Amino acid sequence: MHEARTSSKRSASRRSLVTTVLGLSATALLSVAGPARAAAPMDPLPADIPDYRAALDLVRSADVHNTVCRFLSVPVPQGDGVGTPQPIPDKADPCEGMPAFTVNDPLALNEITPGFVAGTSLPIPTEAVKLSYLVSALNAPVNGRNATVMLAPTQGGGWHLAAVREGDSDATFAGRATAGTLVFAEPQIRGWYQLKLTTVEPLNDQARQGLDGQSAVSLSDYQKLVKARYADKLPGSEYDTAGMSSGYGIVKNTEDASSSTPALVGGSSAAVALAGGAIALRRRRNTNG
Known part of the structure; x- marks a missing residue:
């Protein structure tokens, strides 16, 4: 017994x-x-975003807040082309006269990887998609405008301010990730997708066009589509050297811009890009849809 x-x-x-x-x-x-999102109250830092505390500190810093104020202090240049640079007012207090605002906590902006596009990586989530940026929208519009702060990883660890953009679509789409799903961008067409295990579903019109109108495809079939679109647009190609491989059109050449006099350059949908110590505004495609 x-x-x-x-x-x-x-x-x-x-x-x-x-x-x-x-x-x-x-x-x-x-x-x-799962997505890179805020965790439970007992563990508020997302485990899958490296150096997240540093990113939080950065978006809450006075430097980032003042940069957003400078961006919002100048009307968005109109027109489809790049126009004459508009100097940003050099004020002791860039936020003077503006309504109070804060910058939301950063969210992961994932993008398809070069290896996935080239067909050299397996069509599995860990090889198809990578964390490229962090994006943080404002908590509320300021004088009818919203803006998104973009952070890029710094070599050796940490994050730095890469750009401030008009609108909040990047953060809106990034925030649609849920437990067990992953949201990612195909930046060349400004397409946003949701990945559920190995099924890709479109989240905006550009993505639906990118899937040839289909409501969902396998990750393997999606790889075939992007390989056909971008096999000649990988790093080192003419498309890449023209500055468009990231899909964001961030200013690369600021040799003629003074680092002490940031400027805005035309476009009805625009982004302040910090490059070479200067700030410039470039037009980008609309991501609504």
């Missing part, structure tokens, strides 16, 4: 161990597949 009871206890213990291991495995899988 003693042996029977002992055997029964051992079997129950094994079942409990197996259940625990399966539960932990499922949790780990969701953690890997």
Whole structure:
């Protein structure tokens, strides 16, 4: 009887161990597949965004706040082309006369990887998509305008301010990631997609066009589509050297711009890009849809 009871206890213990291991495995899988979002109150920092505390400190800093104010202090240049640079007013207090605002916590902006586009990487989430930027929209419009702060990873760790953009579409789409799904961009067409396991679904009109009107495709089929579109647009190609491979049109050449006199350059949908110590505004495609 003693042996029977002992055997029964051992079997129950094994079942409990197996259940625990399966539960932990499922949790780990969701953690890997899930989006880079704010965690529960007991653990407020997303585990899958490196140096997230540094990113939080940056978007809450006076420097970033003042840069946003400078961006919002100049009307968005109109027209489809690049116009004459407009100097940004050099005020002691860039936010003087503006309504109070804050910058929201950063969200992950994921993009398709060069290897996935080239077809050299497997059509699996960890090789198809990578974290490229962090984006933070304002908590509320300022004088009828919204803006998005973009952070780029710094070599050796941490983050730096890369741009301030008109509108909040990047952060809006990035915020649509849910537990067990991943949101990513195809920047060349400003397409936004949601990845559910290995199924790709469009989130805006550009993405629907990118899937040839289909409501969903497998990750493998999506890889075939982007490979056909961008096989000649990878790093080192003419498309890349023209500055368009990122899809954002961030200013690359600011040799003629003074680092002490930031300027805005035309476009009805625009972004302040920080390059070479100067700020310039460039037109970008609309992402609404």
